[in-house]
Amino acid sequence: MLQSAKEFVLDTVFPKFCAGCRGEGTWLCEKCLAEIVFVQSPTCPNCQKLTPKGQFCSRCRSKSNLTGIISACHWREGPLRGLVHMYKYEGIRELADILAAFLIWQLKKNPIGKNTVVMAVPLHWKRQNVRGFNQAQLLAANVATYFNLDLLENALVRTKWTRPQVELKGQQRKTNVRGVFACRNSKKIINNKNILLVDDVATTAATLQEAAKVLRAAGARQVWGVVLAKG
Ligand SMILES: [Zn+2]
Ligand SMILES: [Zn+2]
Incomplete structure (x- = not known):
């Protein structure tokens, strides 16, 4: 097939290579896609008991503001880690389409209820300026488009600059994020909504x-985390 001039130039200057095996021509080859382990049996994020969609089980629910965490894949060494790294730290935004497809695949297994809206975990504006984009926002936008849901932008903001969570351990991570988020002029649009975060x-x-x-303090009914993987 004849390539367009634009495609030819882009492929020559910015060749695609597989996040798993570095083979040329695609961001993820079929062989490496087959190595990614998708979540078939969701569990409570706290105690790993099997639960529908990955909601917190009845014992763990009282300690959680989140309703559950819908996780697409298992976090293993290999192609998924490669993809996330290339997307987040090398800034290859095209990968949002592939990664969002993982989320959509998992979300499609259950009907999406009424009053559901989509939002991304915000970055602090300084970090977003450095990175050039909010990696979660592009994924959220893809999800919202696919399911024809409203994407709430700027409803939740990060008001404090914090150290990256990857540099910290368990309890420190909780302390590090305490009080960093705020809802802006958004109580009305969040009230009574089920949120895919x-x-x-x-x-x-x-x-x-x-x-x-x-978000719960602003009136959200349910808040589901939606992630590529849980650590
Ligand atoms: Zn590959
Ligand atoms: Zn549990």
Whole structure:
């Protein structure tokens, strides 16, 4: 097939290579896609008991502002980690389409209820300026488009600059994110809504829980974390 001039130039100057095996021509080859382990049996994010969609089980629910965490894949060494790294730190935004497809695949397994809206875990504006984009926002936008749901932008903001969670351990992560989120002029649009709160990877649930706390205080009925993988 004849390539367009634009495609030819882009492929020559910015050749695609597989995030798993570095083979040329695609961001993810079929062989490496087959290595990614998708979540078939969701579990309670706290105690790993089997639960529908990955909601918190009846014993763990009282300690959680999140309703549950819908996780697309298992976080293993290999192509998924490669994809996330290339997307987040090398800034290859095209990968949002592939990664969002993982989320959509998992979300499609259950009907999406009425009054559901989509939002992304916000970055602090300084970090967003450095990175050039909010990796969670592009994923959230893809999800919202696919399911024809409203995407709430700027309803939740990050008001404090914090150290990256990856540099910290368990309890420190909770302390690090405490009080960092705020809802802006958004009580009306959040009230009574079921929120799909998208992030890339939830290493611990600390960030999602902190955001959920603020959203619940603004009247959200359910807040589901939606992530590529749990750490
Ligand atoms: Zn490959
Ligand atoms: Zn549990």
